[in-house]
Amino acid sequence: MKRIIELNVNGVVHEVVVEPQRTLLEVLRETLGYTGTKKACDSGDCGACTVIIDGRAVLSCLTLAVEAQGKNIETIEGMATGDRLHPIQQAFLDKGAIQCGYCTPGLVLSAKALLDENPKPSREEVKKAIGGNLCRCTGYVKILDAIEAAGEQAN
Amino acid sequence: MRLTKFEHLEPKSLVEACAILAEHGDKARIIAGGTDILVRMKQRLVEPQFVVDIKRIDGIAEIKSDGAELRIGALVALSDVQKSAAVREQAPALAEAAAAVGATQLQNMGTIGGNICLETRCWYYNQTYTWRQGREACLKAGGSICYMAKASKRCYALYSGDTAPALLALGARVRLVSASGERTIGLEELFVDDGKKPTILNPGELIAEVIVPVAANGQRSTYLKFRRREAIDFPIVGVAAALGEENGVCSKAAIAVTGVGSAPFVAKDSENALLGKKVSQETIAEAAEAAFKQAKPVSDMEVSPAYRKRLVRVLVKDALTKVAGLA
Numbered sequence: 515m516k517r518i519i520e521l522n523v524n525g526v527v528h529e530v531v532v533e534p535q536r537t538l539l540e541v542l543r544e545t546l547g548y549t550g551t552k553k554a555c556d557s558g559d560c561g562a563c564t565v566i567i568d569g570r571a572v573l574s575c576l577t578l579a580v581e582a583q584g585k586n587i588e589t590i591e592g593m594a595t596g597d598r599l600h601p602i603q604q605a606f607l608d609k610g611a612i613q614c615g616y617c618t619p620g621l622v623l624s625a626k627a628l629l630d631e632n633p634k635p636s637r638e639e640v641k642k643a644i645g646g647n648l649c650r651c652t653g654y655v656k657i658l659d660a661i662e663a664a665g666e667q668a669n
Numbered sequence: 670m671r672l673t674k675f676e677h678l679e680p681k682s683l684v685e686a687c688a689i690l691a692e693h694g695d696k697a698r699i700i701a702g703g704t705d706i707l708v709r710m711k712q713r714l715v716e717p718q719f720v721v722d723i724k725r726i727d728g729i730a731e732i733k734s735d736g737a738e739l740r741i742g743a744l745v746a747l748s749d750v751q752k753s754a755a756v757r758e759q760a761p762a763l764a765e766a767a768a769a770v771g772a773t774q775l776q777n778m779g780t781i782g783g784n785i786c787l788e789t790r791c792w793y794y795n796q797t798y799t800w801r802q803g804r805e806a807c808l809k810a811g812g813s814i815c816y817m818a819k820a821s822k823r824c825y826a827l828y829s830g831d832t833a834p835a836l837l838a839l840g841a842r843v844r845l846v847s848a849s850g851e852r853t854i855g856l857e858e859l860f861v862d863d864g865k866k867p868t869i870l871n872p873g874e875l876i877a878e879v880i881v882p883v884a885a886n887g888q889r890s891t892y893l894k895f896r897r898r899e900a901i902d903f904p905i906v907g908v909a910a911a912l913g914e915e916n917g918v919c920s921k922a923a924i925a926v927t928g929v930g931s932a933p934f935v936a937k938d939s940e941n942a943l944l945g946k947k948v949s950q951e952t953i954a955e956a957a958e959a960a961f962k963q964a965k966p967v968s969d970m971e972v973s974p975a976y977r978k979r980l981v982r983v984l985v986k987d988a989l990t991k992v993a994g995l996a
Contacts, residue, residue, distance in 0.1 A: 515676060534677035534720065537707075556670050557708045559901070561774060570748070570777040576707045577778070578700075580677050581722060624773065645900035646772025 524592025561647035564620035590619035613651035691848035743782025762890035789826035826864030837925035860932035
């Protein structure tokens, strides 16, 4: 049965008609056009679909859209301010922490959830925070460097 | 992978949830964190007509401590379990186990109740619908064969929950509720070594709360997990150990193992190898040997049964060495 729900994405409230079997990932990408959130494994293994809900990094492929109603959803589209990149995005750019870019939105959001709570994480804490985000171009060192640099810059 | 159609129900109380579950029986499934059930629904391993979201139920999403017991609501997220000061101080093995589940996102979503009820897994079962069409259905999928042990009449899917062994070592109980009432049982009684149905939960029954006795003075505990990828993986073997010493001898020993069978098991012989004796490298080696003998792995998912069995010995030894402070 279709239901009308309100999804608060990056501070903008969208009223959408959804069926309960649709995942938040599907609704973000297909109904609302937030295609920055990536779909890859679709089964909770890769982290490409990571978004932040109420301050926590979660997987949108394993979240039902109806269950995200009334919560604060942050996606990669909400990070930059106009033409100015978010410090984490800028740090990814500066440190060369991007190759194909497919894992990047998920990684940036995992990093944001971490730095919002813990602006000065240790290397181990950064590793744990992004452990659920796979980069298949290989090489996490620059990503770790970028997240640490973003943390330092914010202080 | 798209989910098939279902009706989404949101009970506001345990009573209402139990009534819904009783009414719809096998057509209904509970969703909390969703990290286990939604994957299985995408793979068409389970196709409920009713998905019962229990996250809006009040009163089962908190951790309470009265000094003697920790009461952890079934809906408490694994990330909150590991961050809780009470859990870290009074039940360290549980905090470590919660921190070892999957990866950060899965810990933010997954709940303690859901992790205890984690479905057993198998290479021949946890596959897409199309993949599974290539052969006759296995026992767990409603057929009559176990591809892990073809001569077997039972299913050998593996239990891989991380928090259950920690809770077993800590002597936890679970409060179960259903439309016909409630009961509190030792966690050990919840599990049965059958991959097809690894718990004794009745249809329509759910875990409302986990009750963990607070560690007695001087009792220590830990959880060690061996997995292929440190960052995100199920355990190949996980071992929890709790140890207490009084007057130089072991007054309490509890060891539980996950990843070996279709249920986590308590290594009773290991405990007996330690109780009343001085905890030393020698008695620890005896305890590890006893756990090795008790472990009877069949599944060759990820590693051979022989390798899995040897891992039990190594991890029991490491876990005991760590809690005894002998490392």
